[in-house]
Amino acid sequence: MQGHEIQRTAIDAAERLPAAESGYPFGPEHQVYKVCGKVFLLLTELRGVPIITLKCEPQQAELHRVIYPSITAGYHMNKRHWITVYPGDGLSPGLIQQLVEESYQRVVRGIPASRRPAWVG
Template identity: 55%
Template sequence: MDGETLQETAGIRAEELPAAEMTHPFGPEYGVFKVVGRMFLLLTEVRGRPIVVLKADPRDSEALRQAHPDITPGYHMNKRHWITLEPGGDLDEEMIRELVTESYLLVVERLPRAKRPVDPASFVSRPRDSPAP
């Protein structure tokens, strides 16, 4: 998958998630998606290549990096808790959407219960073409 499609897929999925918002706290070249003020996705470029940076459970992060050469430690982030998706590998749209959703839920579960836009334990992602409830 090319870098533009990678970022577009991740951004579209992030926009579908409840209470997610795009911000630019680090400048226009950094698209940051947040939920209730906490970051779960970063869209930027490194050496002219578009990348996606996501939160990940440390155990999952390690397994993902071992299984996919296009998943590396988080660019400019805590290397245990963040991963970088790079273009050109075997990542497909479904996997990118799942990784964005998982990043979002990892952040939501750390929010105070009263501020959570969804219950992370019961959140079910609806298929892309399904109507909203």
């Protein structure tokens, strides 16, 4: 998948998630998606290459990095809990959607019960 395809797929997936909000808290070149004020998806360019960065369970992140050469430790994020997806072969829209949904769920699970919306359960 090409970089802009990855970003478009990630945006489409994020827009479908309950209470997901988009903004540009770090400037116009860094689009961020949050749920309940917590980041689950970042979209930017690195040296002109469109990338996305997502939260990921550490063991799953390691597995993704082994399977997909274009998935690396999170750029400018905690390398254990975040991954960055670059353009590359072997990526599919389904994988990108899955990564966005898993990142969102991981963030939602980390929200304290007192701040968690009713729809979370």
